[in-house]
Amino acid sequence: MSKAKIIELDETNTCEFCCNALAKYTCPKCQSKYCTLVCYQSEKHLQCSEEFYKDCIVKELAQEDNEEAKKKMLEILKRSHLEEEELDSDDDDFADIADRLAGVDLDDADQVWEKLTKDEQQEFVAFLKSEDVTKLIPSWEPWWSHKSPNVEEIESCQLYKSECPQLIKIRDFREISKKNPADCVKYNLINVLAAYAFATRYFNGEHHDFAKEVISCVVTISLTLKNNQNFDDYESAVKSVEYESIMVVTFPSYILYFY
DSSP, rough: OOOOOOOOOOOBBBOOOTTSSSEEEOOOOTOEESSHHHTTTSGHHHHHHHHHHHHHHHHHHHHHHHHHHHHHHHHHHHHHHHHHHSSSOOHHHHHHHHHHHOOOOOHHHHHHHHSHHHHHHHHHHHHHSSSGGGGGGOOOOOOOOOOOOOOOOHHHHHHHHHHSSOOOOOOOHHHHHHSSSTTTHHHHHHHHHHHHHHHHHHHOOOTTTTHHHEEEEEEEHOOHHHOOOOOOSSHHHHHHHHHHHHHHHGGGSSSOOOO
C-alpha cells in the first residue's frame, strides 16, 4: 500500500483562509482551497458558505409537503426573535409568510430568498452562522442499521437493497492460498470495517463524493492498514478505531493524506 509522506506547504496546497495549514478541500463554487469547516465558514468565504447552507436547507424543505415546509421556514425565521421578545400571534406570522411563499418553487433557493424581507434575510444568515444550523441537515442512516421487520413491503425491501453497496465477486480464499489464514486476519478485517463505518458516518453518507478524503481517513484510523498491525481479539480491533477516531475529530490534521 502507499506510504504517507511529508508534504511541504506552498501556494498550491495551502489553505487560502488561515494560510498555515494543508488545504484538504476545494470549494465547488469559487474553487478556493481550505483546510477545515472553520475556514470554510470564515468571513473571507462568507458568501459561498452562506449560499451553501441556504441551498441545503431550502433543498431539504422542498422535499416535504408545502405546508410543512412553510412551517419549518417560519420556525427558522422566528428563531432569533424568540430570545428577545414574545410573539403575540404565531398564526398571523405564519399566514404572512404562507401568502408570500404561495406559488413559489421551494426547490429554488433564489425564489424563496427573494420573498423574504431584509430583516428575515439577516435573521436567516445569523441562524446559518450558529451551530443550530447543523440540526436542520438530516443525519445519514447507514445501510447496515436497517432492521427488517417480520413483514416488510416489497418496495421498502427493494429500496433498502438499492442503498447497500454492490457485492463484488471475490474469489474464495482457498483458491488464493493453500494455507489457512492466521487467526488475526478476521480481527484485522473487523478493524478495517470499523474504520469504514466511522468514515462513512463522519462524512454523513457523502463518502463517494469525497473519495480521496475518505480513503485517507480510513487508512489513518485503521492501524491494520496504516501500520500493518495485527489484532488478537474483537475488542482491541474496535477500541483501536475508537481511539484513532477521537484523535481525528479532535485534531483534523492528524489524518494522513495520500496523493
